[in-house]
Amino acid sequence: HVVKWKAIRDQAIIATGTTVYIPQSIYQPYTEADRVRYIEKADLKEPIIFKTAHPDQWGIGLDDALKAKMKDLLDKDDSMFEDCGPSVSIRLQWPGYRAWTKQIPTMDFKSPKGPITRAKLAKNIANCVKRFIEEKEKERMEMEADRRWRVGTRHIRMEDLILVSLHHISKGSWQPQLRLR
Numbered sequence: 001h002v003v004k005w006k007a008i009r010d011q012a013i014i015a016t017g018t019t020v021y022i023p024q025s026i027y028q029p030y031t032e033a034d035r036v037r038y039i040e041k042a043d044l045k046e047p048i049i050f051k052t053a054h055p056d057q058w059g060i061g062l063d064d065a066l067k068a069k070m071k072d073l074l075d076k077d078d079s080m081f082e083d084c085g086p087s088v089s090i091r092l093q094w095p096g097y098r099a100w101t102k103q104i105p106t107m108d109f110k111s112p113k114g115p116i117t118r119a120k121l122a123k124n125i126a127n128c129v130k131r132f133i134e135e136k137e138k139e140r141m142e143m144e145a146d147r148r149w150r151v152g153t154r155h156i157r158m159e160d161l162i163l164v165s166l167h168h169i170s171k172g173s174w175q176p177q178l179r180l181r
Contacts, residue, residue, distance in 0.1 A: 001169055005177070011058075048121070050166075053072050059163060073118065129176070133158060136152070164176075
């Protein structure tokens with residue numbers, strides 16, 4: 001899963017925005033036993049890529065995802081997280097801040113009930129990142145942190161970010177790859 005995380009940056013087709021990715025470390029469980037149980041013995045799924053048309057590229061703006069402006073998102077109605085529990089953890093390992101996690105539902109409870117779609121997943125991730133920025137902009141960054149990655153109103157905001165992919169990094173945990181606009 002580490003190789004796939006790094007490979008996205010080389011494989012991604014980018015037409016707009018920058019090639020600058022938020023340099024997150026990949027989430028790791030704390031103990032060796034947990035690493036074995038939650039990573040090595042887990043059935044980790046392939047990354048979910050958010051591809052768009054007009055322009056053809058990998059990534060959707062988080063502000064568009066939040067407003068459900070997803071007419072250009074390809075395969076937006078595809079089901080995500082089939083055969084998985086009722087929720088997953090979305091993890092952010094944003095440079096300069098403590099690791100952050102939020103649970104999102106894997107099911108859509110509208111009728112008929114079923115797994116969430118790629119479009120709904122993008123919106124849920126956008127909401128997670130929005131909440132992360134709102135919480136972290138009130139906090140100080142860690143002492144040695146690179147200030148370029150600071151989040152908040154006068155720093156990196158939702159509107160500055162593009163969701164490229166989502167990676168299954170351990171059992172029940174997924175981490176988004178984000179790049180700057």
